[in-house]
């Protein structure tokens with residue numbers, strides 16, 4: 001589904017991603033872990049097409065297409081979804097209105113008619129139930145005055161609404177209490193299927209107990225320095241990142 | 255009057271006597287303003303003597319006044335002698351059909367969703383091609399006159415209903431009220447007059463068809479609406495289509511009078527040419543709009559959506575005289591590129607238990623400057639006044655400015671006055687968030703701006719609200735990113 005080859009990217013002339021290689025297949029879930037500032041969100045932003053990042057080398061092939069040539073909205077319309085680490089507030093725009101606009105933009109792109117109101121409201125209700133979001137929330141302005149946990153849950157609600165092919169969850173677990181974490185993870189698990197894939201960025205093994213990954217990658221200083229199965233996450237939980245950093249340093253200096 | 259003035263006057267009078275007869279055959283007069291100009295205008299319009307005297311009086315007032323400088327706007331000095339103060343309605347070059355219209359203008363009309371018939375009128379397609387809307391208009395007119403509603407041009411009203419004009423013209427905005435109102439009183443070209451008799455509710459928005467005509471009225475427009483006891487009228491002026499005009503200076507006056515238990519709803523959608531990207535050539539719009547809730551339980555409500563003009567100077571106000579009267583002001587003022595707007599309202603509470611509500615939403619983009627200026631005055635005798643003011647500013651980009659200047663003069667301590675103000679910014683993060691959900695930038699901006707302006711747009715008549723919504727989006731095209 002997605003192939004990242006030797007991806008290097010700068011922000012303000014500072015190299016943040018220093019050669020990322022990653023293969024993402026349909027039906028699989030990938031965890032990306034790594035210390036603060038290692039470039040996890042940067043990777044997510046580059047994939048989603050955020051402005052301000054300069055890709056200096058490498059390529060990203062998504063469904064046979066050069067992803068980096070597409071506008072952010074076209075990437076979204078082609079099924080890439082980013083659940084933001086810090087979701088922004090949109091004053092004056094209700095979640096319902098926002099989702100209606102989003103769904104219809106995507107449908108328009110795919111040559112479909114706008115969704116009729118009855119179908120839309122049914123979808124809204126179903127997906128709200130999936131992540132146990134009070135439908136009253138959908139009348140509120142997007143993220144305005146939401147608690148940290150509510151914002152994260154709203155991201156997963158939107159994910160459920162749009163049913164993307166490739167979902168990138170950037171620290172969706174941070175800010176969620178234990179119960180909410182289970183609910184959100186449950187929701188994600190229900191959405192997993194053979195034809196979609198998830199990249200889950202997290203600092204905590206805890207989330208991976210619920211959303212069990214097929215692969216775990218450790219990002220450090222802009223590179224994937226370790227890859228393994230779900231046990232790698234357990235190891236990190238126990239020993240932290242120092243050993244990874246050490247090994248990396250050795251690798252660089254040797 | 256001093257001796258010298260008298261001589262000047264006589265001289266002027268002489269010029270009038272001799273020079274006039276031939277001049278009146280002309281469709282325009284030379285640039286410049288003096289008493290002759292005013293006599294010419296009045297004679298051209300075949301006005302009764304009281305009207306000429308009224309205009310001359312205004313002119314003499316104006317001569318003694320100074321152009322105001324307190325607003326947060328900047329423009330080169332206006333040369334009032336470099337303006338043509340009378341021009342007969344122009345014959346517009348006729349097109350045979352809409353295909354002859356410049357494609358970019360047609361595209362704008364389509365984007366705004368302006369009905370075809372109206373497009374044709376706006377574009378100047380020969381009128382017989384627009385039969386539909388014309389016949390609609392005739393039906394309206396019949397229905398209105400059955401109810402005793404007077405709805406005519408100001409020029410006709412001066413001839414047909416001089417007693418009403420003499421009684422009400424200048425009763426809300428006195429000639430000497432301000433510099434631009436005085437100028438307007440002296441030289442006003444035309445406008446609308448509406449009288450709603452006792453107990454009559456106007457069965458329709460006085461707008462739908464008529465706004466097309468309003469788009470062609472001159473630069474010194476004069477409007478007067480009188481709602482007699484227990485009557486109701488909703489009036490809509492303006493047009494979402496971009497209106498160009500060679501006249502840079504516009505100084506309109508609008509007066510509203512609501513008697514006991516009467517209600518006037520006045521909506522404006524204004525999209526005068528704002529000038530080019532550098533701000534050159536746009537309209538200067540200096541408007542005085544004021545209503546008086548003269549009677550008990552009366553209500554006046556101003557709703558405005560302003561996107562045009564290079565300079566807007568406009569403060570629709572309500573004098574709340576009758577007990578329990580209600581004044582409302584709902585405004586969206588959008589500025590882009592180098593536009594400047596200084597707009598707001600005044601709520602003058604004279605009567606007991608009077609209430610006012612102010613909701614102002616400024617939107618600034620580009621290098622524009624948007625100021626809200628509002629006054630809430632509660633006089634000593636006005637007990638139990640309530641006011642609520644909400645002033646929001648939305649900024650796009652970081653080169654524009656938004657300012658709020660709320661003034662409160664409260665002389666009675668039983669008043670409840672509430673003021674809220676917010677400033678928000680459409681940041682790149684918000685746009686990216688929308689992009690990431692498949693919504694492109696322009697639609698994202700439209701979504702946010704319309705959400706922001708919803709409370710105001712909801713006050714507009716339905717079909718106009720939809721157009722206004724599109725107008726906001728179109729006016730912001732290319733303003734971000």
Ligand SMILES: Nc1ncnc2c1ncn2[C@@H]1O[C@H](COP(=O)(O)OP(=O)(O)OP(=O)(O)O)[C@@H](O)[C@H]1O
Nearest residue numbers: 011012016034035036037038039040041042043085
């Ligand atoms: N706009 C920017 N300007 C300069 N540096 C930036 C900018 N955005 C990110 N960075 C830097 O890039 C590096 C990677 O940041 P990134 O947000 O990708 O880290 P992360 O792995 O997601 O961290 P965390 O776990 O704290 O979320 C950091 O050193 C950060 O300071």
Ligand SMILES: [Mg+2]
Nearest residue numbers: 040041042085
């Ligand atoms: Mg991060």
